[in-house]
Amino acid sequence: MALLIATPDRDSEELGRLIRRQDPEIDLRVWPELGRAEDIRFVLAWKPPEGLFRQLPALEVVSSLGAGVDQLVDNPQIPGHVAIGRLAGPRLAANMAAYLVAVVVARWKRLPDFAEDQRARRWNQWAPEQPPVIGLLGTGEMGRRTAAAFGELDFPVHGYSRSGRGPAGVTMHSGTRGLHELAGASDCLINLLPLTPETRDILDADLFSQMREGSTLINVGRGEHLVEADLLAALDRGRPGCAVLDVFREEPLPQDHPFWDHPKLFITPHCASITLTREAAELAVESYRRVMDGKPPLGVVDRERGY
Amino acid sequence: MALLIATPDRDSEELGRLIRRQDPEIDLRVWPELGRAEDIRFVLAWKPPEGLFRQLPALEVVSSLGAGVDQLVDNPQIPGHVAIGRLAGPRLAANMAAYLVAVVVARWKRLPDFAEDQRARRWNQWAPEQPPVIGLLGTGEMGRRTAAAFGELDFPVHGYSRSGRGPAGVTMHSGTRGLHELAGASDCLINLLPLTPETRDILDADLFSQMREGSTLINVGRGEHLVEADLLAALDRGRPGCAVLDVFREEPLPQDHPFWDHPKLFITPHCASITLTREAAELAVESYRRVMDGKPPLGVVDRERGY
Numbered sequence: 001m002a003l004l005i006a007t008p009d010r011d012s013e014e015l016g017r018l019i020r021r022q023d024p025e026i027d028l029r030v031w032p033e034l035g036r037a038e039d040i041r042f043v044l045a046w047k048p049p050e051g052l053f054r055q056l057p058a059l060e061v062v063s064s065l066g067a068g069v070d071q072l073v074d075n076p077q078i079p080g081h082v083a084i085g086r087l088a089g090p091r092l093a094a095n096m097a098a099y100l101v102a103v104v105v106a107r108w109k110r111l112p113d114f115a116e117d118q119r120a121r122r123w124n125q126w127a128p129e130q131p132p133v134i135g136l137l138g139t140g141e142m143g144r145r146t147a148a149a150f151g152e153l154d155f156p157v158h159g160y161s162r163s164g165r166g167p168a169g170v171t172m173h174s175g176t177r178g179l180h181e182l183a184g185a186s187d188c189l190i191n192l193l194p195l196t197p198e199t200r201d202i203l204d205a206d207l208f209s210q211m212r213e214g215s216t217l218i219n220v221g222r223g224e225h226l227v228e229a230d231l232l233a234a235l236d237r238g239r240p241g242c243a244v245l246d247v248f249r250e251e252p253l254p255q256d257h258p259f260w261d262h263p264k265l266f267i268t269p270h271c272a273s274i275t276l277t278r279e280a281a282e283l284a285v286e287s288y289r290r291v292m293d294g295k296p297p298l299g300v301v302d303r304e305r306g307y
Numbered sequence: 308m309a310l311l312i313a314t315p316d317r318d319s320e321e322l323g324r325l326i327r328r329q330d331p332e333i334d335l336r337v338w339p340e341l342g343r344a345e346d347i348r349f350v351l352a353w354k355p356p357e358g359l360f361r362q363l364p365a366l367e368v369v370s371s372l373g374a375g376v377d378q379l380v381d382n383p384q385i386p387g388h389v390a391i392g393r394l395a396g397p398r399l400a401a402n403m404a405a406y407l408v409a410v411v412v413a414r415w416k417r418l419p420d421f422a423e424d425q426r427a428r429r430w431n432q433w434a435p436e437q438p439p440v441i442g443l444l445g446t447g448e449m450g451r452r453t454a455a456a457f458g459e460l461d462f463p464v465h466g467y468s469r470s471g472r473g474p475a476g477v478t479m480h481s482g483t484r485g486l487h488e489l490a491g492a493s494d495c496l497i498n499l500l501p502l503t504p505e506t507r508d509i510l511d512a513d514l515f516s517q518m519r520e521g522s523t524l525i526n527v528g529r530g531e532h533l534v535e536a537d538l539l540a541a542l543d544r545g546r547p548g549c550a551v552l553d554v555f556r557e558e559p560l561p562q563d564h565p566f567w568d569h570p571k572l573f574i575t576p577h578c579a580s581i582t583l584t585r586e587a588a589e590l591a592v593e594s595y596r597r598v599m600d601g602k603p604p605l606g607v608v609d610r611e612r613g614y
Contacts, residue, residue, distance in 0.1 A: 090461065091461060094438075094459075094460050094461040095434070097459070097460055098408075098412045098415075098416070098438075098460045098462075099412070099416060101405075101408055101409065101412065101460070102408065102409050102412035102413045102416065102418060103418070105405045105406070105408065105409035106409045106413055106418070108405075109405070109406060109409065111409060111410070111413070111575075112419075112422075114573075114574065114575045114576070115419075115573065117576070118567060118568075118573070118574045119568075121562055121567045121568075123558075123559035123560060123576045124576060125576045125577060125578045125581070126578060127402070127578045127580070127581035129583055129584075129585070131401075131405075145459075148459050149456070149459045149460060152401075152404070152452075152455050152456045152459045153401050153404055153405045153408070153456055154397065154398060154401040155405075251430075252430035253430060255428055260425060260428045261425075261426075261428075266421075266422065266425070267421065267425045268418075268421045269421070269424070269430045269431060269432045270432060271432045271433060271434045273434070274432070274434035276436055277436075278436070
């Protein structure tokens with residue numbers, strides 16, 4: 001049984017080196033050097049090359065290198081009997097929580113204004129009274145971690161999930177009505193949902209109309225969650241008042257895209273939380289061993305549900 | 308028994324209104340209207356007016372409106388038998404933790420660089436691998452809360468206290484040697500110590516020489532903890548590599564002070580965490596009732612120790 005790394009747009013060398021160091025016994029292949037393709041039963045993928053899966057007759061498992069699996073679940077070239085998993089470790093979730101806390105608190109406490117005051121030698125004391133209400137779309141691993149981080153700072157946290165289940169201390173909502181309630185209750189609405197047919201375009205005019213005036217939208221899910229034209233129109237109306245976007249329908253964001261110089265948008269280039277090679281290597285070996293033992297891979301996905 | 312609010316440099320009206328609303332029975336006075344001075348047994352103070360305490364023969368308790376008590380412990384006009392307390396609620400500590408997490412994570416993830424990239428329409432993905440090691444000077448209420456907030460994000464946390472005791476999960480240090488060990492172990496060294504004769508000038512050349520190259524110093528304690536000339540010289544040598552300062556020996560920071568336009572300094576005007584009027588009113592009433600019942604005030608201070 002061989003393990004193939006197929007991540008054409010990333011440097012696979014370091015990942016391969018770390019996996020080999022952890023377990024020299026693994027028959028490891030790195031795309032495009034497949035070797036005997038019929039040995040390959042486990043693929044570690046990120047934006048896998050077109051046509052790859054058709055060359056692998058013994059394929060049993062494809063694992064995403066990160067938290068997102070939409071590119072795999074949607075992939076018609078992965079046969080239905082193949083299990084799909086993902087490597088979403090605690091550090092990936094903690095890094096996401098750190099990004100979100102930093103972005104939210106910096107805006108709440110207006111930290112960038114202090115940099116301006118400093119340039120002007122202005123002593124302008126200011127502090128907010130009430131913490132913003134956080135609304136989390138999605139309460140999976142990253143959502144739970146993010147809720148805990150905000151909870152530790154005494155920020156009120158609301159959550160939305162399909163099932164309505166969520167972590168302790170979070171006021172949960174579900175269904176379309178619950179989605180609108182969440183939007184109306186939140187000062188910062190954060191999207192951490194998986195991308196599925198149901199959640200595609202969920203950040204649209206309908207949702208924005210329920211948001212609080214001057215509130216903040218943060219999208220760290222997928223670009224396809226957001227209807228871009230709806231957001232531009234909504235920002236003009238002040239609901240939301242501003243947005244922080246880390247993911248986009250087209251990445252890199254095209255040079256002529258109106259988001260770049262929009263005064264109410266803060267853009268980061270899909271790096272709120274990036275898979276850490278060391279963590280990925282550890283989890284990849286763990287997932288591979290599980291499959292060798294006849295168990296499902298780490299973070300196995302319900303292909304029907306899409307996450 | 309009367310309660311006096313003596314906070315000349317702050318608006319006392321809202322605080323008085325909230326205290327009255329909570330307990331209309333309290334005989335509340337607001338400086339400069341003392342009424343019958345001999346009724347006053349409890350003073351809620353922040354930068355109290357010169358000569359006030361000599362006018363209060365029945366004085367039993369002075370409570371700081373915030374976490375710092377140095378201005379009271381050092382005050383020769385407060386007789387030795389008078390108890391000193393402070394109102395340091397969970398929200399004050401949570402706000403401090405929020406400020407510190409935001410400042411540290413923004414630098415760690417280089418968030419300001421993304422704003423620059425956005426202006427230049429540059430898609431420049433970057434994320435750090437390892438979280439910075441946090442070193443906390445002081446593990447009181449604010450230190451504990453801050454340690455918990457960083458811990459939730461999986462940042463390693465070291466601490467320093469006089470006793471060497473600290474919260475679970477924090478690697479503790481004490482003594483002069485421990486102080487130097489902490490400085491050498493930390494990527495971000497955060498001062499949250501109370502100001503006492505022992506901690507005055509603790510952030511000096513000796514300590515800076517132990518810090519890591521390119522590390523960050525954050526002072527949210529008191530201006531008098533920091534030897535300003537030593538910091539300027541240390542920044543030139545790169546240990547620390549930069550500093551975030553919220554408190555200063557002279558506040559407001561004088562217009563001609565070299566800190567204002569130093570490229571390695573980020574300044575906020577003593578508002579990392581400001582006493583929230585609502586929280587202060589609740590705690591003031593609680594502390595007053597305790598004293599009425601013959602108990603020590605909230606946050607009672609060991610005047611010998613200084614905190």
